[in-house]
Amino acid sequence: MDDALPHPEDDSSISDDEVLYRRIADYGSGDLVVVDAITGHRRPSSGAFKSDDDGISVYLNGVLSEIGLGPNDLVRAPQNAVVALRATVPRQLSLGVVRHAWPTGTDDDDHPRNAAHALIVGFLGLSGKERRRTQKALAQLCTWVIDPGARKSDP
Amino acid sequence: MTTISERLLIGIATAPQPWSSHQQPTQFLIQRDMASRDDQRKIAVTFSQNYRPAKLDLMNLAVGKLNQLLQLERNWDALGAMQVSETAALTAIRWLDLLSDDETFSPQIFPLPNGGVQVEWLAGGESLEIEIGPKNNVGVLGSDAVGNVLVEGDYPDPQGSSELIMSARKHLSALSGAVRAAARSRT
Numbered sequence: 001m002d003d004a005l006p007h008p009e010d011d012s013s014i015s016d017d018e019v020l021y022r023r024i025a026d027y028g029s030g031d032l033v034v035v036d037a038i039t040g041h042r043r044p045s046s047g048a049f050k051s052d053d054d055g056i057s058v059y060l061n062g063v064l065s066e067i068g069l070g071p072n073d074l075v076r077a078p079q080n081a082v083v084a085l086r087a088t089v090p091r092q093l094s095l096g097v098v099r100h101a102w103p104t105g106t107d108d109d110d111h112p113r114n115a116a117h118a119l120i121v122g123f124l125g126l127s128g129k130e131r132r133r134t135q136k137a138l139a140q141l142c143t144w145v146i147d148p149g150a151r152k153s154d155p
Numbered sequence: 156m157t158t159i160s161e162r163l164l165i166g167i168a169t170a171p172q173p174w175s176s177h178q179q180p181t182q183f184l185i186q187r188d189m190a191s192r193d194d195q196r197k198i199a200v201t202f203s204q205n206y207r208p209a210k211l212d213l214m215n216l217a218v219g220k221l222n223q224l225l226q227l228e229r230n231w232d233a234l235g236a237m238q239v240s241e242t243a244a245l246t247a248i249r250w251l252d253l254l255s256d257d258e259t260f261s262p263q264i265f266p267l268p269n270g271g272v273q274v275e276w277l278a279g280g281e282s283l284e285i286e287i288g289p290k291n292n293v294g295v296l297g298s299d300a301v302g303n304v305l306v307e308g309d310y311p312d313p314q315g316s317s318e319l320i321m322s323a324r325k326h327l328s329a330l331s332g333a334v335r336a337a338a339r340s341r342t
Contacts, residue, residue: 025232027266029223034263038279038337045265046284046296047273057234076233107233128309132286132296140302 007122010096016088019061020097020118021071021145024048026079033081033149042150044083046136055119056138058085060099063116071145073113081149083142093134095122196225198244209257217251217274220264227266237270240289247272247287254285254324260334278330279337283323295319297326 006012024032024044032048035041049056059074061084071082087097100119102109120138123131144150200218202211221244229238251262251274265273270289276282280300287293297306306326308319 025234025236025268027224027227027231030265032265034265034275034277034282036277036279037260037334041280043277045263045273045275047265047267047286050267050269052234052268128292128294129296129307132284132294132307133304136282136284136296136298137302 004092004094006091007094007096009098009121010091011098014060014087014097014099014118016086016091018087018097020058020085020087020090020120021061021064021074022049022056022058022083022085022142023074023076024081024083026077026081028079031079031081031149033147042144042147044081044139044142046132046139049135049138051120051123051131051135053124054100055098055121055123057100057103058097058118058120059113059116060118061116063101064113067112067115069113069116075146076108079148080146081144082146084145085138085142089141090120090122090138093137095120095134097121196238196241197222198225198241198248200248207257210255210259213255213259213261214248214251216261217248217264221247221272224264224266224272231266232268234268236266236268237289239266239272240270242291243271243287243289246291246293247274247285250274250285250287250293253320254283254327256324256328258335259327259331276327276330278334281326281330281333283327283330285323295323297323 025048026032032045033042034045064070064073071084074080074082090097098119098121100117102114103117108114123134126134198218198221200214202214224239225241225244227239230236247264260276260278262274262276265275267273267286271287273287274285281298283297283306285293285295293310295306295308296304298304306319306322308316310316310319
């Protein structure tokens with residue numbers, strides 16, 4: 001993984017150390033978090049890193065900070081979780097990170113957090129096996145920032 | 156009624172109905188009402204009498220979860236997700252039946268934004284994932300705790316994928332054994 005080159009679309013103006021936040025969707029009665037049956041460890045399902053046609057939505061911490069926002073401002077519903085990845089992680093998986101500020105067609109186009117919107121790209125050329133391995137690696141390598149389910153399961 | 160294999164008989168009915176003796180399912184039977192509204196989308200599964208209790212519990216749990224997911228409206232993730240497809244839900248039942256046995260621990264089942272579902276088992280860092288697309292395309296990925304891939308495949312039809320199924324069964328059986336061993340050590 002260490003020798004992998006980033007995807008050609010990668011934006012090198014985003015540093016490897018930049019923190020990317022990913023909001024993990026919930027569906028009201030459940031979330032996209034898998035719980036280890038032995039350890040109780042929680043991690044996002046790899047399905048939470050399934051790419052749309054244009055990529056995986058993330059938010060750049062550097063831009064959020066400049067406008068006085070943080071990961072709490074990415075939460076849209078009480079059950080939303082937020083995880084973090086350094087930009088170097090998708091790059092080492094041969095993916096890229098590109099700025100995609102102010103996406104249109106969402107139901108929150110005007111929210112200031114959208115200034116920090118970015119995409120993890122590079123899934124389109126992958127085979128099914130490669131895509132699933134990559135999704136799983138992202139799910140395993142991210143770290144929790146906000147995990148409402150963990151609070152709920154606290155003793 | 157459609158004979159899927161020698162041991163498996165699946166029927167999809169437009170309404171629940173009694174089955175004549177020669178139509179009794181050898182394994183399970185999927186019945187489905189014609190849904191006139193989105194909130195009526197569901198699958199109903201009738202299991203044969205020779206289905207064993209532990210596996211019956213697992214399958215009923217899965218049917219309940221899948222029916223919950225079938226109730227999700229479009230855009231359930233606020234990012235334009237599709238509704239979970241009934242085809243994907245039915246395929247998930249078929250794969251659960253193919254892979255699980257009396258000692259299999261419960262899977263976790265998630266909706267996918269493309270209308271598919273994902274079935275996952277995670278135990279001690281080892282995992283097995285079954286990704287089912289909205290049109291029945293199935294991908295399998297099983298790995299150990301340090302990420303080595305142990306089982307992997309892309310198949311449109313589980314009936315033509317016996318090697319993948321055998322490998323996935325073996326891996327799932329090992330995961331289930333580890334869960335039982337952990338439970339014993341705790342007690």
